[in-house]
Amino acid sequence: MDLDARKIERPHPSLLKYYAIISLLTGPGFLVEFPRLFFKYETLKYRFEDDGMSMSWGVLFRHEINLTYRRIQDIHLSRNIIQRWFGLATVAVQTASGSAGPEMKIEGILEPEKLRDYLYTRMRGAREVDEHPQDEALALLREIRDLLRAKGQS
Amino acid sequence: MSRRVEEATLWMYRGIWGVLTRWFRVPSEPPSLPVGAGEQVRSFRPANGFLRYLKFKFWMALVIIDLAILAAWSALLIVFPVIGFLLAPVAFAIAVLPDVVAYVAIHLRYDTTWYVFSDRSLRIRRGIWVIHETTITFENIQNVSVNSGPLERFFGISNVTLDTAGGGQSGSKGEGSKSATNYHQGMIEGIDNVHEIRTLILNRVRHSRSAGLGDEAGSAGWSPAHVEVLREIRDELQTH
Numbered sequence: 057m058d059l060d061a062r063k064i065e066r067p068h069p070s071l072l073k074y075y076a077i078i079s080l081l082t083g084p085g086f087l088v089e090f091p092r093l094f095f096k097y098e099t100l101k102y103r104f105e106d107d108g109m110s111m112s113w114g115v116l117f118r119h120e121i122n123l124t125y126r127r128i129q130d131i132h133l134s135r136n137i138i139q140r141w142f143g144l145a146t147v148a149v150q151t152a153s154g155s156a157g158p159e160m161k162i163e164g165i166l167e168p169e170k171l172r173d174y175l176y177t178r179m180r181g182a183r184e185v186d187e188h189p190q191d192e193a194l195a196l197l198r199e200i201r202d203l204l205r206a207k208g209q210s
Numbered sequence: 211m212s213r214r215v216e217e218a219t220l221w222m223y224r225g226i227w228g229v230l231t232r233w234f235r236v237p238s239e240p241p242s243l244p245v246g247a248g249e250q251v252r253s254f255r256p257a258n259g260f261l262r263y264l265k266f267k268f269w270m271a272l273v274i275i276d277l278a279i280l281a282a283w284s285a286l287l288i289v290f291p292v293i294g295f296l297l298a299p300v301a302f303a304i305a306v307l308p309d310v311v312a313y314v315a316i317h318l319r320y321d322t323t324w325y326v327f328s329d330r331s332l333r334i335r336r337g338i339w340v341i342h343e344t345t346i347t348f349e350n351i352q353n354v355s356v357n358s359g360p361l362e363r364f365f366g367i368s369n370v371t372l373d374t375a376g377g378g379q380s381g382s383k384g385e386g387s388k389s390a391t392n393y394h395q396g397m398i399e400g401i402d403n404v405h406e407i408r409t410l411i412l413n414r415v416r417h418s419r420s421a422g423l424g425d426e427a428g429s430a431g432w433s434p435a436h437v438e439v440l441r442e443i444r445d446e447l448q449t450h
Contacts (some may be wrong), residue, residue: 156393194439
């Protein structure tokens with residue numbers, strides 16, 4: 057993988073421009089929408105770790121979402137025209153919870169395809185998991201077999 | 211004559227595509243999937259029948275709407291002849307312009323829909339204004355359903371819906387029925403080789419030995435390695 061997602065902590069500055077445009081498109085709603093999105097952008101933080109990720113935002117009402125890669129059900133990448141102009145996208149990540157909407161919407165990443173593939177290679181089923189190294193039951197069974205063999209040969 | 215028209219429309223359509231790819235950043239190539247060594251990726255579009263199905267629906271809607279516009283305009287012409295005569299170009303424009311846009315949109319919708327299969331997962335791309343790409347691993351698929359209406363059956367196409375775990379009705383949040391798509395679903399619309407695709411997906415789902423809820427494949431039960439050692443123990447006991 058070319059992209060090291062662990063280095064991503066903040067959204068790209070062009071996300072703020074995108075937020076400005078979409079709040080302008082709401083017309084008079086700009087006065088309400090832009091401050092909200094501005095503070096969301098200012099406080100938005102991502103953290104990608106080896107087995108999970110988290111994002112947090114908010115000034116008055118703080119939000120924080122944590123999830124592990126293995127619990128990802130499906131990944132959605134959507135780009136509208138304005139986002140495509142900036143090279144941005146929304147990467148929506150779904151777990152098996154009961155809501156119809158995505159659990160986590162990652163916005164403002166400049167290489168969204170690479171981030172998506174980074175997440176994809178870490179979700180379950182993307183790679184073969186043949187044997188767990190610390191499988192105690194398997195180790196015990198092997199031990200029993202070897203003991204029996206040794207007994208049979210003596 | 212008709213050939214010339216065909217060439218001209220093809221040329222115009224290519225022009226539209228050029229504008230789309232350059233100015234609206236619509237990708238013209240199919241989406242890719244990261245794969246391991248020796249794995250194959252297969253990408254395809256909906257069947258030709260899907261395009262004919264969309265066009266048929268388009269012509270049906272066109273006839274109904276344009277008849278309504280014609281009826282309204284004729285009524286106006288009879289009651290106020292002068293205003294009706296003046297409004298003729300406007301009525302004509304209302305009747306024709308949206309049709310052209312809709313017709314082009316149907317072609318674009320068809321050409322921007324892609325289904326990509328690898329050995330482990332699938333990716334669906336759809337949309338022109340908002341390009342939406344869904345990635346689902348076969349391991350996470352809970353059920354596969356195949357649907358087709360009478361009109362779709364006539365054109366020999368079906369839709370395959372793949373559900374992953376997690377609930378939620380589409381549009382239940384009241385965000386408008388069209389924009390609120392169900393995120394726990396993958397729709398493979400308008401394909402004619404349904405049986406092949408269904409068995410392909412189901413075989414992969416059967417191979418997966420977990421519940422598709424994020425549990426590790428090894429810890430969910432006996433893995434083949436466990437069974438192998440258990441057999442060896444039995445054989446060892448039998449021989450002595």
